[in-house]
Amino acid sequence: MAAVDPFAPLVATGNLRRRRRIDLIMRGSATAAAVVAVAILGIVIFSVAQRGASALSISFLTQDPSVGLGAAGGGIANAIIGSVLIVAVATAIALPLGVLIAIYLTEFATPRTAAPIRLALDLLNGTPTIVIGVFVFGLLVVAHGQSGLAASIALAVIMLPLMARTTQEMLLLVPHDLRDAAHALGTRRWRGIVGIVLPSALGGILTGAVLAIARAFGETAPLILCDSIFGNGTSLNVFGTAVPNIPIDIYHYSESGFPNDKARAWGAALVLIVMILAGNLAARVILARQRRRMLAR
Amino acid sequence: MVALTIAASVAVIALIGLIIEQIATGSSPSISNFGLGFLWHSTWNPSLSVGAIDANVYGAAALIYGTVVTAVVAIAIAVPLGVAIGVYLSVLAPGRTGAVIGPLVELLAAVPSVILGLWGIIVLAPFLHSTIEPALHTVVGWIPIFGPASTTGLGMFTAGVVLAIMVLPIVASISRDLFLGVPRELKDGALALGATHWEMIRGVVLDSTRPGIGAATILGLSRALGEAIAVTQVIGTGSTITKNLFANGDTLASRIAEQFIGTVSKLQTASLFYCALVLLVMELLVNLAAQLIVRRFERRRGLLV
Numbered sequence: 001m002a003a004v005d006p007f008a009p010l011v012a013t014g015n016l017r018r019r020r021r022i023d024l025i026m027r028g029s030a031t032a033a034a035v036v037a038v039a040i041l042g043i044v045i046f047s048v049a050q051r052g053a054s055a056l057s058i059s060f061l062t063q064d065p066s067v068g069l070g071a072a073g074g075g076i077a078n079a080i081i082g083s084v085l086i087v088a089v090a091t092a093i094a095l096p097l098g099v100l101i102a103i104y105l106t107e108f109a110t111p112r113t114a115a116p117i118r119l120a121l122d123l124l125n126g127t128p129t130i131v132i133g134v135f136v137f138g139l140l141v142v143a144h145g146q147s148g149l150a151a152s153i154a155l156a157v158i159m160l161p162l163m164a165r166t167t168q169e170m171l172l173l174v175p176h177d178l179r180d181a182a183h184a185l186g187t188r189r190w191r192g193i194v195g196i197v198l199p200s201a202l203g204g205i206l207t208g209a210v211l212a213i214a215r216a217f218g219e220t221a222p223l224i225l226c227d228s229i230f231g232n233g234t235s236l237n238v239f240g241t242a243v244p245n246i247p248i249d250i251y252h253y254s255e256s257g258f259p260n261d262k263a264r265a266w267g268a269a270l271v272l273i274v275m276i277l278a279g280n281l282a283a284r285v286i287l288a289r290q291r292r293r294m295l296a297r
Numbered sequence: 298m299v300a301l302t303i304a305a306s307v308a309v310i311a312l313i314g315l316i317i318e319q320i321a322t323g324s325s326p327s328i329s330n331f332g333l334g335f336l337w338h339s340t341w342n343p344s345l346s347v348g349a350i351d352a353n354v355y356g357a358a359a360l361i362y363g364t365v366v367t368a369v370v371a372i373a374i375a376v377p378l379g380v381a382i383g384v385y386l387s388v389l390a391p392g393r394t395g396a397v398i399g400p401l402v403e404l405l406a407a408v409p410s411v412i413l414g415l416w417g418i419i420v421l422a423p424f425l426h427s428t429i430e431p432a433l434h435t436v437v438g439w440i441p442i443f444g445p446a447s448t449t450g451l452g453m454f455t456a457g458v459v460l461a462i463m464v465l466p467i468v469a470s471i472s473r474d475l476f477l478g479v480p481r482e483l484k485d486g487a488l489a490l491g492a493t494h495w496e497m498i499r500g501v502v503l504d505s506t507r508p509g510i511g512a513a514t515i516l517g518l519s520r521a522l523g524e525a526i527a528v529t530q531v532i533g534t535g536s537t538i539t540k541n542l543f544a545n546g547d548t549l550a551s552r553i554a555e556q557f558i559g560t561v562s563k564l565q566t567a568s569l570f571y572c573a574l575v576l577l578v579m580e581l582l583v584n585l586a587a588q589l590i591v592r593r594f595e596r597r598r599g600l601l602v
Contacts, residue, residue: 023493030389033381034398037469040462041405047420048412097305104302119588120310126516126584127316127577128523130550134573137557138319157312164309190298218409221525221550225557247411247526254415254530262419269412280407284400 045273052270055263061271065249070258076268081236082243086148086227087216089238090155095209097156098163099198105164106171107193125161132157133222141226148238151227151245155219159212166208170201173294203290207283214279218272220247246272320577323570326563331355335571341536343556343565355568357575362538363453363546364576367528368521370457370542371464376514378461379468384498386469387476388484399473406466414530417459418451422531425458426450430543444541451533453546459527464517471513475506508594515587523580525550549576 059075066074101121105114136154144150174197182192198205229242230252236243246268253265327335331354338356345353382402386395430446437443447454479502487497503510528551535545547555549572560566 019493019496023495026495026498027389030381030385033378034385034390034402036378037382037402037405037465038398040465041401041408043420044405044408044413044416044462047416051419097308100302100305101309104306108299108302109306116310117306120313122588123313123581123584124309126519126523126580126587128525128550128580130523130525130553131320131573131577131580132316134323134553134557134570135316135319138323138570139315160309160312214407218407218411220409220411221554224526224554228558247409250411250415251526251530254411254418265415269415272409273412276407276409277404280404 045277048266048269048273051263051266052268052273055267056270060267065264069256070260072260076246076249076264076271078236079244079246079249079268080271082148082238083217083245083247085236085238086151086223086243086245087155087213089149089152090159090216091209091213093152093156094159094163094212098160098208099167099205101160101164102167102171103193103198105168107189107197121161121164124157125165128221129154129158129219130221130225133225136222137225146227146229146242147240148227148243151223151243152238154222154226155216158219158222159216162212162215163208166211167201167205170204170208171197173204174200200294203286203293207287207290210279210283210286214276214283217279218247218276220251223248224251317577320570320574324567324574327355327567327571330564331568331571335568336361336575339536339538341552341568343561345561353562353564355565355571357549357552357568357572359536359538360547360549360552360572361575363532363535364522364548364550364579366453366542366546367456367460367532367548368518370454371460371521372514372518374458374461375464375468375517376510379465379513379517380472380503380510382465382469383472383476384502386473388494388498388502399470402466402469404466405462406470410463410524410527411530413459413462414527417455417527417531421458422450422455424450425455430454434543441540442542444543447533447543447545449533451531451545452543453532454542456528456532456546456548456551457542459531460521460524463524463527464521467520468513468517471516472506472510475509475513476502479505508590512587512590512594515583515590519580519583519587522548522583523550523576525554529554549573549579 057075059073061075061080062077063073063075064078065076066072101117105117109117132154136150136157140147140150140153178196178200179192182196183189187195223245227242227245228248229244230248235241250265250268250272253261253268256262256265331338335355335357337358338354339358339362340351340354340356341359342349342351342354386399386402390398426446426449430450433443434446483501483505484497487501488494492500525548528548532547532551533545534547534551534555536547539546553569553572553576556565557569560569
């Protein structure tokens with residue numbers, strides 16, 4: 001703001017009304033921006049719910065797809081199970097690694113050793129998911145072909161920085177007194193971490209895990225390269241073959257010209273979005289409970 | 298046990314190296330064939346038929362152009378909107394309303410890109426095609442980038458709008474956190490001096506967090522540059538550099554997603570790897586820039602407080 005002469009006498013400039021009007025307009029536009037964002041979310045969810053609901057039925061959830069594009073009937077049961085398997089394997093890889101990295105960063109690292117690891121996590125987080133897909137393609141798919149495992153590994157790379165970061169934030173919130181108390185009782189450092197620090201941050205770690213899992217369920221780009229089988233494939237052998245999954249189904253059905261397929265895309269989108277929103281909601285509930293527990297202490 | 302945590306941490310750094318190594322190796326046939334010219338030639342012709350002009354020749358200029366254009370459209374829409382939402386949530390929102398709207402805005406980030414793309418094809422594209430694009434063309438059509446509306450609603454502009462929706466929650470939540478970090482005394486001080494709320498926001502809140510807003514913009518840009526699926530669904534594919542924003546196009550990421558499965562030659566695969574390499578380098582630079590800004594910002598703030 002412009003420099004003010006403190007000795008100048010205070011005189012009404014007469015532009016107060018104009019200033020008030022600008023204030024009102026600006027505050028109004030900020031509020032409008034928030035309304036726009038919520039409206040977009042509402043419109044997207046409404047579109048998916050409205051169009052997806054007509055495709056949804058018990059058989060849509062329990063049957064495998066009918067053969068070929070454009071055919072009537074059939075469901076996405078194979079893709080639902082396939083997605084769950086792929087994400088489960090990815091979580092089994094990323095969660096322990098992420099927690100270990102977070103433990104190192106909060107408990108053992110010096111500022112100097114922490115810096116490159118933090119930078120690596122940030123860079124990994126900023127790497128486009130399609131590039132991670134190309135990476136895993138070069139690493140595994142070229143030699144062994146597409147497989148659920150390749151997709152799981154790509155998803156694990158995407159989840160890793162998310163898991164590490166949230167876990168680290170939660171570990172930092174654990175009061176230092178707890179660590180000192182464990183130390184004073186003569187427990188070894190590692191037992192203190194496993195027995196005291198991790199359990200008190202468990203809620204937060206779970207929250208981070210659930211959010212990362214929800215993210216992984218919807219991730220499509222790496223699957224196109226690593227696990228793009230689509231339609232009525234029924235193999236669910238994650239470690240050996242390509243496995244059908246929901247995002248790839250939505251992607252292909254959305255680009256198909258047949259109305260049956262478009263309906264199926266919306267149905268699959270509804271299933272996916274419900275899973276993801278449920279995950280986000282669950283994460284929030286866990287976090288709120290954790291916070292209450294922390295405050296109660 | 299301590300060794301285990303160290304091993305995991307070293308593995309992350311190694312992972313970055315491995316990613317770069319794999320993608321560089323994969324693209325090496327294309328690099329040795331086209332060199333850096335790949336960056337400024339826009340021919341992309343996977344055809345193998347003998348005698349065809351430029352058969353099996355690849356260049357990424359049009360893709361880089363599409364990547365930058367869609368990302369700029371996204372940023373131009375999402376940053377002002379996101380900062381405004383940040384202001385609303387941190388300064389204006391009355392207690393409980395803000396506590397509801399904040400998480401809802403964040404939830405927008407949880408919508409998977411493939412669903413946003415599906416919505417983009419079927420709901421957004423027809424709407425932009427029938428209303429926004431013709432309106433922009435008639436009002437500001439003398440600027441060449443606002444040419445005639447697209448025929449289908451699919452195109453770079455639509456891709457930019459979809460990207461803006463993805464970037465919006467990132468910018469909004471970072472700027473909210475930034476603005477909440479502005480010391481209360483400064484805000485109250487400005488109000489006590491007789492500033493209106495807007496003058497306080499502009500003079501104190503926005504002014505003191507400018508580098509942070511810059512970093513938020515760059516993080517949003519990073520997201521927009523690398524998004525593949527939703528862009529592939531709504532951009533309509535094309536290999537020429539066109540001024541008209543509403544025309545079809547392609548980005549580096551969308552080209553990879555479209556063509557990777559079903560390539561007709563080794564050189565095409567290598568060229569798609571090359572695209573990934575270009576994208577990776579762009580992202581590394583953008584992310585490092587964001588890191589630098591954040592670090593400098595933190596140092597300055599450390600001096601202030």
